Amino acid sequence: xxxxxxPTNSPYVSETSVSVEIETEGMTLxxxxxxxxxxGVLRLVAKVDGEQIFNVEPxxxxxxxxxxxxxxxxxxxxxxxxxxxxxxxSGFCNEIPFIAATEKLMEVExxxxxxxxxxxxxxxxxxxxxxxxxxxxxxEIGALTPLxxxxxxxxxxxxxxxxxxxxxxxxxxxxxxxxxxxxxxxxTTKKDIQDLPAGFYKETRDAMKTILLAxxxxxxxxxxxEVFIARTKGIGVLPQEIAIAYxxxxxxxxxxxVKFDLRTTTDYLPYKDFNYDIPIGKNGDxxxxxxxxxxxxxxxxxxxxxxxxxxxxxxxxAKVPKIIKVPAGECYVRAENPKGEMGYHLISEGGxxxxxxxxxxxxxxxxxxxxxxxxxxxxxxxxxxxxxxxFVLGDVDx
Amino acid sequence: MxxxxxxxxxxxxxxxxxxxxxxxxxxxxxxxxxxxVETATKLKDEYGFVFFSWLSAVxxxxxxxVGDPPKEHIDPSFEILCCLSDVSDGNFVILSTKIExxxxxxxxxxxxxxxxxxxxxxxxxxxxxxxxxxPNLIKLYLPDGFEGNPLLKSYELLTxxxxxxxxxxxxxxxxxxxxxxxxxx
Numbered sequence: 001x002x003x004x005x006x007p008t009n010s011p012y013v014s015e016t017s018v019s020v021e022i023e024t025e026g027m028t029l030x031x032x033x034x035x036x037x038x039x040g041v042l043r044l045v046a047k048v049d050g051e052q053i054f055n056v057e058p059x060x061x062x063x064x065x066x067x068x069x070x071x072x073x074x075x076x077x078x079x080x081x082x083x084x085x086x087x088x089x090s091g092f093c094n095e096i097p098f099i100a101a102t103e104k105l106m107e108v109e110x111x112x113x114x115x116x117x118x119x120x121x122x123x124x125x126x127x128x129x130x131x132x133x134x135x136x137x138x139x140e141i142g143a144l145t146p147l148x149x150x151x152x153x154x155x156x157x158x159x160x161x162x163x164x165x166x167x168x169x170x171x172x173x174x175x176x177x178x179x180x181x182x183x184x185x186x187x188t189t190k191k192d193i194q195d196l197p198a199g200f201y202k203e204t205r206d207a208m209k210t211i212l213l214a215x216x217x218x219x220x221x222x223x224x225x226e227v228f229i230a231r232t233k234g235i236g237v238l239p240q241e242i243a244i245a246y247x248x249x250x251x252x253x254x255x256x257x258v259k260f261d262l263r264t265t266t267d268y269l270p271y272k273d274f275n276y277d278i279p280i281g282k283n284g285d286x287x288x289x290x291x292x293x294x295x296x297x298x299x300x301x302x303x304x305x306x307x308x309x310x311x312x313x314x315x316x317x318a319k320v321p322k323i324i325k326v327p328a329g330e331c332y333v334r335a336e337n338p339k340g341e342m343g344y345h346l347i348s349e350g351g352x353x354x355x356x357x358x359x360x361x362x363x364x365x366x367x368x369x370x371x372x373x374x375x376x377x378x379x380x381x382x383x384x385x386x387x388x389x390x391f392v393l394g395d396v397d398x
Numbered sequence: 399m400x401x402x403x404x405x406x407x408x409x410x411x412x413x414x415x416x417x418x419x420x421x422x423x424x425x426x427x428x429x430x431x432x433x434x435v436e437t438a439t440k441l442k443d444e445y446g447f448v449f450f451s452w453l454s455a456v457x458x459x460x461x462x463x464v465g466d467p468p469k470e471h472i473d474p475s476f477e478i479l480c481c482l483s484d485v486s487d488g489n490f491v492i493l494s495t496k497i498e499x500x501x502x503x504x505x506x507x508x509x510x511x512x513x514x515x516x517x518x519x520x521x522x523x524x525x526x527x528x529x530x531x532x533p534n535l536i537k538l539y540l541p542d543g544f545e546g547n548p549l550l551k552s553y554e555l556l557t558x559x560x561x562x563x564x565x566x567x568x569x570x571x572x573x574x575x576x577x578x579x580x581x582x583x
Binding site: 060061064066068069070072073104105242244245246247248249253258260262264265266328329330331332334341343345347349350351352353354355356358360364365368369372397 | 421422423424426448449450451452454456457464465466467468469479481483485486487488490492511512513515516524537538539540541548549553555558
């Protein structure tokens with residue numbers, strides 16, 4: 001193959017160099033499955049010509065745990081434990097659409113207080129997930145410092161989640177019909193029950209204020225960094241039509257300029273009670289994907305601040321039978337998770353467990369666009385683009 | 399969600415397609431196997447369902463080796479499901495078609511929605527369904543030498559075979575109701 005490098009077009013070649021023709025030979029570069037930039041065990045088989053990639057084929061399945069099959073031999077309450085492990089960076093969010101699907105088939109009305117607690121913890125999990133991205137992404141393109149700040153701020157949120165649920169990553173906190181009470185608090189149907197730990201509202205308020213300040217810090221530290229801008233602006237542009245056709249959802253879709261957020265269009269949690277913006281990007285490049293997520297942290301913190309001021313009182317759980325049997329039927333419930341659209345298509349035949357549970361995860365569809373977007377990019381940009389997709393292999397492989 | 403809008407779209411689709419169902423806020427359109435690609439294209443171009451959400455299948459079978467069988471006797475078949483969504487109002491629709499188990503072939507949607515590529519590969523390895531016109535129909539998750547289609551109802555779950563559940567240790571016996579004459583006093 002012959003490559004012509006024209007210094008006037010390429011930002012990577014200084015103007016002092018001359019235009020040369022180089023004979024290069026195509027080769028296959030195997031990236032992963034054990035590579036730090038692949039967030040786990042993703043393998044990319046890249047055909048490269050010099051520094052340029054002309055074909056890339058992701059190989060997945062190294063973490064396939066067969067949840068859809070396992071769900072068929074488990075009861076509904078047991079599945080809640082399973083689905084926590086799909087996207088382990090935001091375990092709490094995975095429970096919500098599954099529980100909502102079950103409640104929909106059982107026609108259970110969830111008490112408002114339980115819905116508010118779910119909403120607060122979902123937004124906290126979103127903040128935690130986006131902070132992981134905010135720390136890991138600059139690290140991938142060479143900036144070590146933001147990671148330490150991000151982990152510190154993420155810990156504030158994880159501490160709050162832990163104080164309510166008892167778990168940092170896998171809360172397993174939702175019950176069909178409501179949420180679990182705090183440990184040792186007694187039956188869930190009593191009115192005055194200790195569900196949130198003492199001082200939770202105050203600590204949450206303090207933490208959210210610190211997080212809002214941290215967002216400003218990040219915008220300055222990362223977004224104002226010239227190296228970061230050079231590595232991300234205009235890199236990995238994902239046009240709207242491509243994103244939609246591939247089923248790319250969540251912050252990546254919004255970074256491409258599509259104002260679509262399932263929190264506002266569906267009512268799986270009472271988001272309509274709060275004021276918040278849906279941040280969108282203009283160019284759909286790596287920088288926009290980073291910036292949209294940073295702004296989403298701010299919006300989530302705003303939602304949490306509003307929600308803790310208006311948590312209604314009342315029971316934590318609706319009346320459900322002790323042994324949960326879901327009436328025959330099917331439904332699809334989806335939710336806006338930190339990574340994008342997550343949904344469960346539940347088919348029940350009236351038994352103790354589902355007949356079939358299809359799990360739609362965001363990262364799976366999101367990274368299916370990688371072969372398209374990585375065509376023709378340079379190897380250093382591959383790492384920048386992959387990092388900006390913020391996928392979790394548990395969410396890809398299920 | 400703007401309920402009047404979503405209702406009108408649902409009514410509209412219900413009147414156009416002969417067989418639809420709307421339960422638990424899930425709109426399903428039942429079509430024949432031959433109309434698979436045509437209907438998906440129509441929904442995309444004319445009704446704004448441009449977002450490819452997911453595609454999968456269901457193995458309808460009376461004899462199951464895992465889980466519970468269906469309540470009533472059914473004709474064994476594969477049901478292919480495809481979920482399409484819009485990107486403005488949050489409406490979604492699930493396309494459904496049934497195909498025979500003896501000849502599990504359906505046309506591929508990759509020409510209409512490139513995103514269906516991986517979903518079809520998954521359905522291919524998990525159920526053994528062939529997608530006609532798919533550019534690269536190979537296994538996605540499973541290793542190359544893997545035999546069988548794990549999501550079939552006839553496929554046994556090895557761990558449950560080796561160690562049946564509930565195990566003896568897991569389950570305490572239920573307390574017997576006390577019916578001795580002393581307790582009645």
